[in-house]
Amino acid sequence: MTRDDVTPPSAPAYRPEGLDDAFTDGGDPRPADAGSGSLPALGLVGWLRWVWRQLTSMRVALLLLVLLAVAAVPGTMFPQRPQDPAAVAAYLTDNPSTGPWLDRLGFFDVYASVWFSAVYLLLFASLVGCIVPRTRVHAAALRGRPPRTPRRFGRFPAQGEGTSDDEPRVVVERAAAVLRRRRLGVPWFRADVHDEGAGTWSVSAERGYLRETGNLVFHLALLGLLVAMATGQMLHYRGQAIVVQGTGFANVQAAYDTFERGTAFDPADLEPFTLRLDEFESRFDPVTLQSRDFTAYVTVTEPGGEPVERTVKVNHPIVAGGAKVYLQGNGYAPAVTVRDASGEVAFSGAVPFLPQDAVYTSRGVVKVPDVADGQPQIGLVGFLLPTAQEPAPGLWRSVDPQPQDPLLVLSVWAGNLGLDTGVPQNVYRLDESRMEQAVDDDGDVVTLYVRPGQTVELPDGLGTLTFDELPRFVALDLRHDPSLAWVLTFSLLALAGLTASLFAPRRRLWVRAAPGQRRDEGPGAGTTVVTAAGLARGDDVGLQPELDRVLARVLGAPAPSHDATGLDTPQEGRT
Amino acid sequence: MSVAELSDLFVWSAATALTIALIAYSVDLARLTEAAQAARAAAREPVTVGGPSVAAATAPSGVTGGARGTRATGIARSTLVLGTLLLLVGIVLRGVAAGRSPTANMYEFTILGTFCALVALLVMQRRRPIAFVGVVVSGIAVLALVLALNTLHVQADAVQPALQRYWLVIHVGVAIIATGISTVAFATTVLQVLRDARDTGRSRLERPWSRLDGVRQAFHGARVTGPSFAWLEQVPDARRLEASSFRQHAVGFVLWTLTLIGGAIWAEEAWGRYWGWDPKEVGTFVAWVVYAAYLHARTTRGWAGRRAAYLVFVAYGVVLANFTVVNLYIPGNHSYSGL
Numbered sequence: 001m002t003r004d005d006v007t008p009p010s011a012p013a014y015r016p017e018g019l020d021d022a023f024t025d026g027g028d029p030r031p032a033d034a035g036s037g038s039l040p041a042l043g044l045v046g047w048l049r050w051v052w053r054q055l056t057s058m059r060v061a062l063l064l065l066v067l068l069a070v071a072a073v074p075g076t077m078f079p080q081r082p083q084d085p086a087a088v089a090a091y092l093t094d095n096p097s098t099g100p101w102l103d104r105l106g107f108f109d110v111y112a113s114v115w116f117s118a119v120y121l122l123l124f125a126s127l128v129g130c131i132v133p134r135t136r137v138h139a140a141a142l143r144g145r146p147p148r149t150p151r152r153f154g155r156f157p158a159q160g161e162g163t164s165d166d167e168p169r170v171v172v173e174r175a176a177a178v179l180r181r182r183r184l185g186v187p188w189f190r191a192d193v194h195d196e197g198a199g200t201w202s203v204s205a206e207r208g209y210l211r212e213t214g215n216l217v218f219h220l221a222l223l224g225l226l227v228a229m230a231t232g233q234m235l236h237y238r239g240q241a242i243v244v245q246g247t248g249f250a251n252v253q254a255a256y257d258t259f260e261r262g263t264a265f266d267p268a269d270l271e272p273f274t275l276r277l278d279e280f281e282s283r284f285d286p287v288t289l290q291s292r293d294f295t296a297y298v299t300v301t302e303p304g305g306e307p308v309e310r311t312v313k314v315n316h317p318i319v320a321g322g323a324k325v326y327l328q329g330n331g332y333a334p335a336v337t338v339r340d341a342s343g344e345v346a347f348s349g350a351v352p353f354l355p356q357d358a359v360y361t362s363r364g365v366v367k368v369p370d371v372a373d374g375q376p377q378i379g380l381v382g383f384l385l386p387t388a389q390e391p392a393p394g395l396w397r398s399v400d401p402q403p404q405d406p407l408l409v410l411s412v413w414a415g416n417l418g419l420d421t422g423v424p425q426n427v428y429r430l431d432e433s434r435m436e437q438a439v440d441d442d443g444d445v446v447t448l449y450v451r452p453g454q455t456v457e458l459p460d461g462l463g464t465l466t467f468d469e470l471p472r473f474v475a476l477d478l479r480h481d482p483s484l485a486w487v488l489t490f491s492l493l494a495l496a497g498l499t500a501s502l503f504a505p506r507r508r509l510w511v512r513a514a515p516g517q518r519r520d521e522g523p524g525a526g527t528t529v530v531t532a533a534g535l536a537r538g539d540d541v542g543l544q545p546e547l548d549r550v551l552a553r554v555l556g557a558p559a560p561s562h563d564a565t566g567l568d569t570p571q572e573g574r575t
Numbered sequence: 576m577s578v579a580e581l582s583d584l585f586v587w588s589a590a591t592a593l594t595i596a597l598i599a600y601s602v603d604l605a606r607l608t609e610a611a612q613a614a615r616a617a618a619r620e621p622v623t624v625g626g627p628s629v630a631a632a633t634a635p636s637g638v639t640g641g642a643r644g645t646r647a648t649g650i651a652r653s654t655l656v657l658g659t660l661l662l663l664v665g666i667v668l669r670g671v672a673a674g675r676s677p678t679a680n681m682y683e684f685t686i687l688g689t690f691c692a693l694v695a696l697l698v699m700q701r702r703r704p705i706a707f708v709g710v711v712v713s714g715i716a717v718l719a720l721v722l723a724l725n726t727l728h729v730q731a732d733a734v735q736p737a738l739q740r741y742w743l744v745i746h747v748g749v750a751i752i753a754t755g756i757s758t759v760a761f762a763t764t765v766l767q768v769l770r771d772a773r774d775t776g777r778s779r780l781e782r783p784w785s786r787l788d789g790v791r792q793a794f795h796g797a798r799v800t801g802p803s804f805a806w807l808e809q810v811p812d813a814r815r816l817e818a819s820s821f822r823q824h825a826v827g828f829v830l831w832t833l834t835l836i837g838g839a840i841w842a843e844e845a846w847g848r849y850w851g852w853d854p855k856e857v858g859t860f861v862a863w864v865v866y867a868a869y870l871h872a873r874t875t876r877g878w879a880g881r882r883a884a885y886l887v888f889v890a891y892g893v894v895l896a897n898f899t900v901v902n903l904y905i906p907g908n909h910s911y912s913g914l
C-alpha cells in the first residue's frame with residue numbers, strides 16, 4: 001500500500017465533509033509518488049523498484065484479487081483431473097480438436113496450472129510487500145503518542161460541549177482519568193494531557209490499535225496459511241486400501257490400491273501398523289433404502305503395541321500410526337472357490353465387487369490364472385445382487401442393499417487373462433482381447449446363477465465354481481498430513497484478525513477545557529468551557545455516543561445530546 | 576395431515592403474507608415517489624431548474640417524518656412480521672418431521688436462508704424503514720419461497736451418513752445466515768448506487784445512443800434521474816447507505832469466512848481432505864475473494880463508492896450461482912439438492 005494510493009474508506013463523494021482522514025497521514029514511510037503510475041527514470045534498479053511499487057500498490061492487489069476469482073472459475077466448468085480423471089478422458093474423446101489445447105493450457109488441472117499459481121503467488125508477493133512496511137509503521141504507532149489536540153474542533157464528525165465549575169486543569173485531568181480507565185485489563189484510551197497556555201488545558205486520546213493489529217494479523221495469517229498448506233503438500237501421503245472382512249491390512253506402500261505422496265515424504269517412513277476388519281454394519285432406511293449408518297469394527301495393532309479394537313464411521317475417522325483412517329466406501333466381496341478341470345483348487349478367496357447403485361448391485365471380476373497345464377485361463381464377469389428378484393424371466397435385479405437373498409450372476413470367459421503382458425491391469429475389469437466368452441449349443445451366452453453354498457459346473461468342462469460366503473469389504477482412505485494443526489491455527493488467526501479489523505473501532509477523542517467568558521448564567525452554570533471532538537477511522541456510528549459518554553462522566557452531569565453528524569443509530573449490533 | 580404437510584402449509588402461508596408485504600412496500604414506495612415529486616414541484620418555484628443535481632440538492636435527504644406510520648408502512652411491517660413468524664413455524668415443523676435440523680437439502684436451505692434475510696430486514700427496518708429495501712428483499716423472499724415449494728421441494732427425511740454431524744448445523748447454518756445477510760446488504764448497495772446515480776445525474780438513458788436509440792427511448796421513462804425514481808430523494812444519502820451496506824457486508828464477510836473454515840474442518844472429517852476444489856468450495860471461495868476485493872476497493876483510491884458497489888453485485892451473483900447452478904448442474908460432493 002502506498003500513501004498516494006489509499007483514501008480513507010469513504011470516497012471523495014462519500015467522505016464526511018471537509019475532513020482529511022488523519023489516520024492515513026504518515027501511514028506509509030514511502031514517498032508520495034509511489035504507485036502514481038508515472039513512468040520510471042531509466043535504469044534497471046529504478047525499473048525494478050517501479051515494478052515492485054506497482055505490485056505492492058493497493059490497486060494491483062485489488063486487480064490480483066479479482067483475477068484470482070476469475071481464474072478459479074474454469075475449474076468448475078471443465079472436468080478436473082485430480083477429482084475425476086475419467087471425465088477428463090471422456091471430454092478429450094468428445095472434443096478431439098479443442099480438448100488437447102485446453103489440456104496443454106492447464107484447463108483440466110486449473111488449480112495446479114501455471115497461470116493460476118502465478119496469480120496467487122503474485123498476490124502473496126504483493127501481500128508481503130504491503131505487510132512489511134505496514135507492520136513497521138504500526139509498530140512505531142504502538143509506541144507513539146496520540147496526536148496533539150487540534151486548534152479548532154469545527155470540522156470533526158463528532159463534537160460536544162459543556163461547562164464546569166472546576167478549574168480547566170482539574171477537568172482535563174479527570175477526563176484523562178476517565179479515558180485511561182482499564183477495560184478487560186487494558187487501558188480504554190491512550191491519553192496525553194497538554195498545557196496549552198493561558199489557563200487552557202486539553203487531553204488527546206486514541207484507541208483501537210487493535211484494528212490495525214487485527215488487519216496485519218489477518219494478512220499475515222493468510223500468508224501462514226499458504227505456507228502451511230504448501231508444507232503439507234510436500235510432507236503428506238494419501239492412499240486407499242480395500243480391506244475384506246476377516247482380513248488385515250499392513251501399512252506398507254505395496255498394500256495400497258492407490259498411493260500418492262508429497263515430494264518430501266519417504267515411503268520407508270510409513271509406520272507399519274496393521275488393521276483388521278472384524279465386522280461391518282450398515283443400516284438403510286426401510287422405505288427409501290437410503291443409507292443411514294455405516295460402521296466398521298476394526299482391530300488396530302501399532303508397532304510394538306497391543307491390538308486395540310476401534311470403530312470407524314463415515315465422518316468419524318480414527319488415527320492410527322500417525323495417519324487418519326477414513327471409511328470412504330463399502331461393499332460385498334463374495335468368497336468363491338474355483339476348481340479347474342482336474343478338480344484342483346485354482347482359486348479361492350474373497351473378491352470385492354464394486355457397488356453401482358443404491359441397492360448395491362455390484363460389479364466385479366474373478367480372474368483365475370492358475371489353472372492346470374493345458375487348460376485356458378478363466379475369467380468370470382458379472383454382478384452380485386444382495387437381494388435378488390426376478391421380475392421377468394431371465395431378468396434379475398437387486399431390490400435391497402442388505403444381503404437378504406444374495407445371488408451371483410456371472411458370464412464365463414476362457415483364454416489368456418493377459419496378466420503377464422507387463423501392463424498393469426485393473427482388477428475390476430477383464431481384458432477380453434485374448435479371451436472368448438462361453439456360449440451354449442444355440443450360440444447364446446452362458447450365464448451362471450449361484451447362491452451362497454451352491455456349486456455350479458463351468459461350461460465347456462472348465463471346472464466348477466463354489467460361492468462360499470459373502471463377507472463385506474470397506475474402502476479405507478489413509479492420510480497423513482502433519483500441517484493440519486498449522487492450517488487450522490492460521491485459519492482461526494485469520495478469522496480473529498479479520499473480526500478485530502472490521503469491528504474494533506479506531507477512535508481519537510480530544511477534550512479541551514478553557515477559562516470561560518460566560519459568567520453568572522444562573523445557578524450551576526460553570527465557568528470553565530469544555531469542548532470535545534472525535535474522529536474515527538471510516539464511518540463509525542458509535543463515535544458520537546462514546547464522546548457523549550466521556551463528556552458526561554467528565555462533567556458529572558447527563559450528556560448534552562448533540563448529534564453533529566446526523567449519523568444514525570447502529571445496525572448489526574455494532575457499537 | 577402429517578407434520579411435513581403442515582410445515583409446507585405454513586411456508587405457503589408465509590409466502591402469501593410476504594406477497595402482501597411486497598405489495599404494501601410497493602405502495603409505500605409509490606407514495607414516496609409522489610411525495611418527492613410534490614416536494615420537487617414546490618422547490619422548483621423559486622429555482623430555475625438546471626438539472627437533476629439541482630433537484631437532488633434541494634430535496635430533503637434522509638427519511639422524512641411522514642415515512643413512518645402511514646397505512647401502507649403499517650401493513651407492510653405487520654405482514655412482514657407475520658410472514659417471518661409463519662416461516663419460522665414452517666421451518667421448525669420441517670425439522671420435527673425430518674427428525675434433524677432442517678439444513679440438509681436445497682429446499683431447507685432456501686426457506687431458512689429466506690428466513691435469515693427477513694430477520695436481517697426486520698432488524699434493519701426497525702432502525703430505519705426504507706421501502707425500497709423492503710421491496711427488494713420481500714420480492715426476493717417471495718420468489719425464493721415459491722421456487723422452493725414448487726421446484727426444490729423434497730420429502731422431509733433423515734440424511735445419509737456423510738451429513739450426520741453437528742457440522743451440518745454449524746457450517747450450513749452459518750452459510751444460510753451469511754446468504755441472508757448478503758441479500759439485505761445487496762439490496763442496500765443497489766439503493767446506494769441508484770441514489771448515487773440520481774444525485775450525480777448519471778443515467779445512460781439520458782444521452783442518445785448511437786445505435787438502438789429506439790430501445791433507449793422506450794426505456795426512457797425508467798431512467799434513474801426521471802420522475803419515477805423521485806422517491807430516491809427520500810432515502811438516506813449515498814454516503815450513509817454505503818456505510819450501512821459496508822457494516823452489513825462486514826458481518827456477512829466474517830460469516831463467509833466462518834463458512835469456509837467450518838466447511839474445511841467438516842470436509843477434513845467427512846471426505847478426508849480439508850480442501851479439494853469441489854465446485855461448491857470453488858464457488859464459495861470465489862464469492863469470498865470478490866467480497867474481499869470489495870473491502871479492498873472501498874479503501875482504494877478511485878474505487879470507493881460506486882465501483883466498489885459493482886463488486887458487490889458480482890459477489891452476490893456468485894453467491895446465487897453457487898447455490899443454484901452449482902447445486903443443480905455441476906456434479907460434485909455437494910450435490911445434495913435431493914432432486
Ligand code: HEM
Pocket residue numbers: 001009055056057058061065123124126127128130131215219222498501502864866867870871874
Ligand atoms: C491474499 C489476498 C488478500 C486477501 C484475501 C485480503 C483480504 C482483505 C480483507 C478481507 C480486508 C478487509 C479487512 C478490513 O477492512 O480491515 C483487507 C484489508 C486490507 N488489505 Fe487485504 N487482502 C489480501 C491481500 C492484500 C494485499 C496484497 C494488500 C496490499 C497491497 C492488502 C492491503 C490491505 C489493506 C491496506 C487493508 C486495510 C484497508 C483498510 O484501511 O481498512 N491486502 N484485506
